[in-house]
Amino acid sequence: MAAGRLAAGVLGLKEFIHRKNVLSLYRKILKAINQIPNEGDKQHLKNWARQEFKQNKNATDQPHNGFFDFQWHKGVILAGAG
Template structure:
């Protein structure tokens, strides 16, 4: 293998870090969903999150991935805000 070349399927450092960021967001969303009181709502939100992440798993465009992470974080914050309001 030539110097500076990655083996097929290997991630660059940037891709690896971005992947970790996406997985961390996914775990945070699932943790927040666990706090939803109604079982049916929890199941719906969990299925929704799983489908959204699955649908976008093959995305490679850096700007698009960054935008999706930003949108995911905003949706997570909205869910957390809603849960806080429901508890108060």
């Protein structure tokens, strides 16, 4: 393997940090959703959050990812879990 290259399937530092931040954000969102008393609303929001993260799972566009992260963080903070 050439110097500076990672084996297939190994995350680079930027990708690792981004993945860590996304997982942290997902956990915060689930914590905020779990504070909702209505079970129907709670399940709907969990499904919606799961779908949003799955939809953006392979997104590599950093400006898009940054905006996506910002919007979720803003929502979590407004919900009181941030």
